[in-house]
Amino acid sequence: MKRIISLTVQDRSGVLNRVTGLLQRRQFNISSISVGPTETEGISKMTLVVEVEDEQRLEQVTKQLNKQIDVLKVSDITDKAIVARELALIKVAGSSQLRSEINGIIDPFRALVIDVSKDSLTIQITGRPDKIDALIDLLRPYGIKEIARTGLTAFLRGHQPQVNELTTYSQIK
Amino acid sequence: MKVEAKPDVQTSTAPKTGADLLIDLLINEGVETLFGYPGGAVLPIYDAIYRARGSIKHVLFRHEQGSIHAAEGYARITGKPGVVIATSGPGATNLVTGITDAMMDSLPLVIFTGQVARGVIGTDAFQEADVMAITTPITKHNYQVQNISDLPRIVKEAFHIASTGRPGPVLIDIPKDISAGELSQIPEEVTIHLPGYQPTTKPNPLQIKKLADAISKAMKPVILAGAGILHGKASKELTAFAEKHKIPVVTTLLGLGTIPATNPLSLGMGGMHGTYSANMAMYEADLLINIGARFDDRLTGNLKHFAPNAKVAHIDVDPAEIGKNVPTQIPIVSDSKEALVELMNQTAESPDTVGWLETLNKYKAEFPLWYKHNPNGMSPQWLIEAIHKVTNGDAVVTTDVGQHQMWAAQYYNFEKPHRWVTSGGLGTMGFGFPAAIGAQMASPGSTVVAIVGDAGFQMTLQELSVIYEQNLPVKIIIVNNGALGMVRQWQELLHGNRISESILNTQPDFVKLAEAYHIRGLKIESQEELITKLPEVFAYDGPVLMDCRVLQQEKVFPMIAPGKGIHEMIGVKPS
Ligand SMILES: Cc1ncc(C[n+]2csc(CCOP(=O)(O)OP(=O)(O)O)c2C)c(N)n1
Numbered sequence: 190m191k192r193i194i195s196l197t198v199q200d201r202s203g204v205l206n207r208v209t210g211l212l213q214r215r216q217f218n219i220s221s222i223s224v225g226p227t228e229t230e231g232i233s234k235m236t237l238v239v240e241v242e243d244e245q246r247l248e249q250v251t252k253q254l255n256k257q258i259d260v261l262k263v264s265d266i267t268d269k270a271i272v273a274r275e276l277a278l279i280k281v282a283g284s285s286q287l288r289s290e291i292n293g294i295i296d297p298f299r300a301l302v303i304d305v306s307k308d309s310l311t312i313q314i315t316g317r318p319d320k321i322d323a324l325i326d327l328l329r330p331y332g333i334k335e336i337a338r339t340g341l342t343a344f345l346r347g348h349q350p351q352v353n354e355l356t357t358y359s360q361i362k
Numbered sequence: 363m364k365v366e367a368k369p370d371v372q373t374s375t376a377p378k379t380g381a382d383l384l385i386d387l388l389i390n391e392g393v394e395t396l397f398g399y400p401g402g403a404v405l406p407i408y409d410a411i412y413r414a415r416g417s418i419k420h421v422l423f424r425h426e427q428g429s430i431h432a433a434e435g436y437a438r439i440t441g442k443p444g445v446v447i448a449t450s451g452p453g454a455t456n457l458v459t460g461i462t463d464a465m466m467d468s469l470p471l472v473i474f475t476g477q478v479a480r481g482v483i484g485t486d487a488f489q490e491a492d493v494m495a496i497t498t499p500i501t502k503h504n505y506q507v508q509n510i511s512d513l514p515r516i517v518k519e520a521f522h523i524a525s526t527g528r529p530g531p532v533l534i535d536i537p538k539d540i541s542a543g544e545l546s547q548i549p550e551e552v553t554i555h556l557p558g559y560q561p562t563t564k565p566n567p568l569q570i571k572k573l574a575d576a577i578s579k580a581m582k583p584v585i586l587a588g589a590g591i592l593h594g595k596a597s598k599e600l601t602a603f604a605e606k607h608k609i610p611v612v613t614t615l616l617g618l619g620t621i622p623a624t625n626p627l628s629l630g631m632g633g634m635h636g637t638y639s640a641n642m643a644m645y646e647a648d649l650l651i652n653i654g655a656r657f658d659d660r661l662t663g664n665l666k667h668f669a670p671n672a673k674v675a676h677i678d679v680d681p682a683e684i685g686k687n688v689p690t691q692i693p694i695v696s697d698s699k700e701a702l703v704e705l706m707n708q709t710a711e712s713p714d715t716v717g718w719l720e721t722l723n724k725y726k727a728e729f730p731l732w733y734k735h736n737p738n739g740m741s742p743q744w745l746i747e748a749i750h751k752v753t754n755g756d757a758v759v760t761t762d763v764g765q766h767q768m769w770a771a772q773y774y775n776f777e778k779p780h781r782w783v784t785s786g787g788l789g790t791m792g793f794g795f796p797a798a799i800g801a802q803m804a805s806p807g808s809t810v811v812a813i814v815g816d817a818g819f820q821m822t823l824q825e826l827s828v829i830y831e832q833n834l835p836v837k838i839i840i841v842n843n844g845a846l847g848m849v850r851q852w853q854e855l856l857h858g859n860r861i862s863e864s865i866l867n868t869q870p871d872f873v874k875l876a877e878a879y880h881i882r883g884l885k886i887e888s889q890e891e892l893i894t895k896l897p898e899v900f901a902y903d904g905p906v907l908m909d910c911r912v913l914q915q916e917k918v919f920p921m922i923a924p925g926k927g928i929h930e931m932i933g934v935k936p937s
Pocket residue numbers: 762763764765766767789790791792814815816817818819841843845846847848849
């Protein structure tokens with residue numbers, strides 16, 4: 190199962206290596222990882238999307254991440270109310286004649302054409318990964334020359350409905 | 363190892379370089395001994411050591427691996443961090459085995475490695491190695507110092523991290539221009555602020571209650587005692603707890619000594635070469651209380667058959683160990699002593715274990731550890747028993763890795779904790795002898811015996827120089843079977859007796875070797891010889907090496923073959 194894990198980390202050299210090295214060593218599959226600064230100086234946020242077999246492995250990955258001294262907080266936010274976005278840049282073959290046709294495809298996705306050249310168009314899309322996948326599929330017939338994706342970034346919505354029991358793995362006491 | 367009055371960082375003898383500051387910080391941490399080896403990138407640190415002579419002792423080993431295993435032995439006995447210094451590049455990479463060993467066995471170390479100057483890091487400068495990347499997966503934490511002014515904080519954090527929670531090695535990489543750099547001002551006192559490191563040491567009362575209730579209801583409870591009890595200095599509490607409820611105790615390899623071997627509730631060691639009663643107790647238990655063990659595969663055997671009927675409780679200071687290998691119904695994140703004290707305060711009733719203990723006692727009587735006396739030579743098991751006798755079972759025993767290690771674990775019946783130094787998790791050949799040096803330095807008044815194999819000893823024997831130089835009365839017992847015995851045993855039993863590259867056809871003359879290092883050496887070829895020589899060897903106040911020739915074909919039994927369940931022991935009875 191794919192899980193979204195949000196990490197708050199101390200912004201120190203090597204912290205990304207600590208996290209990815211740990212996941213690799215313990216045989217966890219990373220689908221994507223994104224990192225950036227937060228509202229607090231010296232603190233960064235990482236969003237990991239990992240593929241784990243079961244609950245036990247999920248618990249293990251969060252506990253191991255928590256053990257890292259530079260990791261301040263680990264939460265599995267997959268089942269919570271979250272906002273989650275990824276950005277992708279897609280370069281499609283074709284001249285500017287194609288532009289209106291492509292616009293027709295990308296409009297419902299609220300994507301934009303951000304660069305046009307003699308033989309290619311570059312589209313920018315933001316959204317959940319499945320939405321990006323869907324657009325890529327629709328653009329494929331035109332000939333995709335290049336794709337760059339940022340990986341998912343996410344955090345909790347302002348309001349959390351009290352539906353399912355929320356699990357935090359920061360500490361089992 | 364006496365330390366003079368500690369110079370204060372703030373006094374008028376102000377430090378001059380980063381290295382001087384470092385040494386002052388170490389003295390302030392209470393460090394008495396440095397285990398080290400110099401080289402280019404740590405020359406400024408050795409300059410500072412020279413200036414601080416009299417205030418801190420440095421022991422020069424003959425290989426960095428020797429220095430770090432000695433520091434591990436020191437840490438195992440004292441519970442305090444062993445402090446290691448090595449130069450950059452090859453000095454640092456020579457430490458890798460020891461760092462990994464300490465990580466696996468949760469030993470507190472603070473390791474200082476030299477690094478090339480900041481300006482040339484990343485240019486493949488002479489003796490540059492990416493020590494941060496190399497050691498990230500094998501340390502509890504590591505640092506590279508970027509400013510002299512960070513040194514006090516980093517050193518303080520390193521000692522704190524190494525010795526609290528689940529202990530482990532912490533490495534500090536120091537670029538040469540930092541250690542050589544002049545101090546513009548004396549950095550202020552620092553306090554530790556580690557928001558990402560807050561080990562839980564007090565147990566959750568609800569979980570304690572849950573465990574107490576489970577104990578009341580159990581018919582076949584068993585305690586698994588691991589090294590976490592030694593780290594928590596909770597051996598007394600463990601024994602009291604077991605006795606209060608009449609619960610039998612299995613120890614792990616590293617947990618030997620947590621309960622006296624002669625205590626009627628002690629079942630001895632469990633696992634691959636554990637006793638029949640210990641393994642069957644875990645197999646048949648309906649409640650397994652793991653205190654400070656990590657359910658290593660050498661203990662559990664095939665997980666499918668491990669404690670199949672038991673409700674599992676696990677007390678560990680490291681939450682990541684709980685549920686990692688064995689599903690756990692009662693997780694308790696805590697220091698071992700805190701948890702045991704709380705458990706003793708519970709009012710829940712004791713279970714009735716009379717019948718259960720009877721069964722286990724029957725196992726003990728029917729399937730004790732066994733070996734055969736052979737008229738043609740010395741049995742290694744008998745050798746260990748003889749050493750036990752001559753040392754009154756009170757020596758500090760270190761071992762290397764292999765058959766002799768298992769025999770020492772089986773036959774040196776530890777009555778007291780903190781006497782047993784062995785490489786468990788990593789199984790590092792070459793560990794035993796240098797570890798004995800560190801153990802002897804930690805405990806100058808104790809009898810320290812290094813029980814080593816003829817093969818493993820040859821991996822770090824150069825440290826014979828150190829015991830001579832430091833006049834450390836370590837007794838080295840080479841259990842000489844002319845073979846990589848444990849490998850030979852597996853080949854005989856599991857690989858169709860294809861004895862591939864595991865016989866040592868050529869060996870040095872160990873007695874001459876000892877003498878070459880100015881140490882007494884003697885060769886022992888029979889039981890009679892051993893009996894006559896042992897008392898004087900142990901009465902002698904200096905190092906001695908004994909090359910004891912034992913039977914090559916002896917095997918360690920019982921044994922759980924890889925992939926087998928804990929109840930599928932072979933060799934439980936003489937064939
Ligand atoms: C550094 C290292 N290399 C290889 C091994 C694999 N190994 C485990 S036991 C053993 C044989 C040890 O022989 P010896 O030291 O003579 O001890 P014995 O088993 O004969 O008592 C070997 C090679 C190891 N544990 N460590």
